[in-house]
Amino acid sequence: MNEVLRPLDTLNGARNKSVLVELKNGRQYVGKLRSFDIHVNTVLEECEEKVDGELKRKIGTTFIRGDTILFISVN
Amino acid sequence: MNEVLRPLDTLNGARNKSVLVELKNGRQYVGKLRSFDIHVNTVLEECEEKVDGELKRKIGTTFIRGDTILFISVN
Amino acid sequence: MNEVLRPLDTLNGARNKSVLVELKNGRQYVGKLRSFDIHVNTVLEECEEKVDGELKRKIGTTFIRGDTILFISVN
Amino acid sequence: MNEVLRPLDTLNGARNKSVLVELKNGRQYVGKLRSFDIHVNTVLEECEEKVDGELKRKIGTTFIRGDTILFISVN
Amino acid sequence: MNEVLRPLDTLNGARNKSVLVELKNGRQYVGKLRSFDIHVNTVLEECEEKVDGELKRKIGTTFIRGDTILFISVN
Amino acid sequence: MNEVLRPLDTLNGARNKSVLVELKNGRQYVGKLRSFDIHVNTVLEECEEKVDGELKRKIGTTFIRGDTILFISVN
Amino acid sequence: MNEVLRPLDTLNGARNKSVLVELKNGRQYVGKLRSFDIHVNTVLEECEEKVDGELKRKIGTTFIRGDTILFISVN
Structure with a gap:
């Protein structure tokens, strides 16, 4: 594992894939990143x-x- | 697809088009960007x-x- | 239209004109900008x-x- | 009128005068700026x-x- | 009066004196600054x-x- | 102890370990950091x-x- | 007293000592800083x-x- 892995690297790996974005107000958005x-x-x-x-x-x-x-689930 | 595409590029492509702006308080605004x-x-x-x-x-x-x-829908 | 038009340019065009300022708490203020x-x-x-x-x-x-x-209406 | 007039210039003109400061929580403070x-x-x-x-x-x-x-009234 | 007097100068003048700190949630703290x-x-x-x-x-x-x-009263 | 130890050093030591992330809204997330x-x-x-x-x-x-x-518990 | 004493200096003097951290949501955390x-x-x-x-x-x-x-009590 690379010690300098950053959170945005994980989002970068999810480009063009379907993700779940959950907001602070509880709403959910699903779509291609x-x-x-x-x-x-x-x-x-x-x-x-x-x-x-x-x-x-x-x-x-x-x-x-x-x-x-709130969070972005990339699975 | 260009790896360095950024969110504001999407807004830039919507200039002069009708967009839906939804606020954190639930209000919606529709107009030409x-x-x-x-x-x-x-x-x-x-x-x-x-x-x-x-x-x-x-x-x-x-x-x-x-x-x-909260979000801007550009469709 | 100039591609690099910015939101503050619109406010700049409204100087000395009457505008409506609506706040996040719902209050409205009307006056000369x-x-x-x-x-x-x-x-x-x-x-x-x-x-x-x-x-x-x-x-x-x-x-x-x-x-x-929340917003400033310049009409 | 000077096009580059800024909001803080208005406050600067009110130094040593009585102003009304109204807070986001509704409280009001009156005193010499x-x-x-x-x-x-x-x-x-x-x-x-x-x-x-x-x-x-x-x-x-x-x-x-x-x-x-929320606001400072300088009259 | 010095035109460039700043708010923190007032706090600086209150060092080692008793002040009242009132928070946004309404609590009050009194102590030596x-x-x-x-x-x-x-x-x-x-x-x-x-x-x-x-x-x-x-x-x-x-x-x-x-x-x-919310505020610090220095009297 | 090193005087210049920083909070993020503690998170760095927890990489690849299970942590508890508690949010401001009360939700808890458990997973490998x-x-x-x-x-x-x-x-x-x-x-x-x-x-x-x-x-x-x-x-x-x-x-x-x-x-x-709100907090990340690294034990 | 040193005129340029800063708030973080007080926290620095409390390293490795027990402190009380009180949050904006009212929770309290006690532990060694x-x-x-x-x-x-x-x-x-x-x-x-x-x-x-x-x-x-x-x-x-x-x-x-x-x-x-909200605050950190270092006594």
Whole structure:
């Protein structure tokens, strides 16, 4: 293992893959990770908003402001 | 795909197009994306405020402070 | 249109004009835009505080701290 | 009018005059503006705390942390 | 009066004197001002926590994080 | 003991070990600490979300935004 | 007394001693102060979480994120 591995490296490895973004307000967004930056601003493609696991809205290509994000699960 | 694609590039591609800005307090603003900056401060033209999908107010050219924004859907 | 147009340029075009400043706590301030800075700290002249569209207080020349602002409508 | 007028210039013009500082939590402080800085940290002399316009406490020379401030009325 | 007087100068003049620190959550701390920094992090000696003016706890030499502070009364 | 020991050194010593991350909203995440940065953004592998000590969800490799974190217990 | 004494100097003098860390959410952590940084990120050893003065959990060596901290009592 590389001692200087950083959290953003993990996001970088998930580009173009489906990820789950969970926000501080409890909402969930699932979509293909297109890009992110050091503020964790994140763009998802074909983004779906879910509440309690159920699809609520399809909102297409979506820029999510990083400071609203709780976690990003990359599995 | 370009590995160094950044979230603001997606916003840049949406200039002069209609976007949906959803705030942390749940309000929605729809309008033509005129400009934005690194703080995600955003100016919409012909901006309409919506609550639960219904038009509440027309507020014209509007500067939205970036730290209030949850997401921007560019579809 | 100039590709590098920025949100503060829109505020700059509204100097000396009447603007509506809506805060995160729901209050509204209407007055002549005298100045602003990169934090969106804003000074309004002849500033009127409104609640639900009704005049509540006249507070004259007023410095509004930028981080309290939701949007500024410049129409 | 000078195009590069900034919000802090307005505060600078109010030094040694009585100002009203209203906080995000609704409290009001009235006193003589002694000093301020770029964070809008503010020192009032002979500062009086008011609730609904009525005097609650006299707290003398008082340093108010800038990030608690909603607005400063300089009239 | 010196035009470039700054808020921290007022705190500097209160070193080793008794001050009242009131927090955003309403708590009050009274003690001798030992030190502070630009973030308004503050150390009080023989610090007493008060609620509604009544002594609640004696907590000795105490480091108070600046971003929790509403005001510091230096009288 | 080294006088210049820093908090992130403690996290560095916990790489590849199981840690407990508790968030400001009360949620707990347990997993293997893969990486972290100066903002305390943290990546856990085989991450399990727990509520009141009971497993709620398995969310795999997960990036947790640092500003949501209350503490990280490294034992 | 040294005029340039700073708040972090007080924390530095408390290294390896037992301190009380009280958070903005009311929780208390007692333990041996191992390290801290300019953000007031703090590591306690043999850390005990207390609620209303009663032991709730032993969480061992613990990294506490600085922005959650209200005060650190070093007596």
